[in-house]
Amino acid sequence: MENAETPKKSTDAAVEAEAARRSRRAFIGWGLAGLAGLSGWGWLVSRPGEGGVPGPLRRVLELNEKVSSAYFRETRLAPEFARSRATTPRVNGKYGLEDELDPATWRLRVQNADGQTREFTLADIRRLPKIDMVTELKCIEGWSVIVHWAGARLVDFLTQNQLTNSAPYLLLQTPNEKYYVGLDRKSALHSQTLLCYEMNGRPLTPAHGAPLRLVTPLKYGIKHLKRLGSIAFTQERPKDFWAERGYDWDSGH
Ligand SMILES: Nc1nc2c(c(=O)[nH]1)N[C@H]1C(S)=C(S)[C@@H](COP(=O)(O)O)O[C@H]1N2
């Protein structure tokens, strides 16, 4: 995304994302129509429910949730490729990379659910089990590149530092907080969601997100935040740079 003012929403990828969103909505719509047809809306809304949602309606919502969590279940993996197919992607998107960064003073700051902040060095991240992963980086603009990434699993980082909690969302930001990405808990804890410090066998360059970036290959490039500065757990769905500019908050594919 070189240009924030004119996001290219008409690419195949964006159209596909929109189509998927519409068919999910249509599914919810038909489910409700079916219930209303069988039993009548009056009966439907008069049934006792939990959390303000009438019982039968709640069942439809639960069914939809099951369908989507089956689709996004933990075992769903992005395809991996031979290392020989890896190439270097173009530098795409420089939000949050405006100022110089001193790798020696860089820290990853993690704000836990209780509001406490802890700091980690790159050495702390490098001590975790190193994962190599050759996956496709897909940009919503309509191009993709196979990249050999290496780094630590976000789930390993969190569990080994006793940072896990039940918060449903995470907010990741650059040190200057000018680029930010929201992730749902399941995506954050996915086995292919990595804190990467290497691209194609070499340390990350500043333009590709040194010293540490997120890689999460079930989602579009917009979620692959470069120059990670902080992680916070949130109860509410957090802000997201490109969602604020009209893209799908989840941006999965
Ligand atoms: N900090 C930051 N991270 C970012 C962006 C950005 O503008 N700023 N752009 C995203 C987008 S749209 C893409 S496609 C990928 C591209 O990663 P690359 O520059 O390493 O190819 O980075 C993502 N991460």
Ligand SMILES: [Mo]
């Ligand atoms: Mo992108």
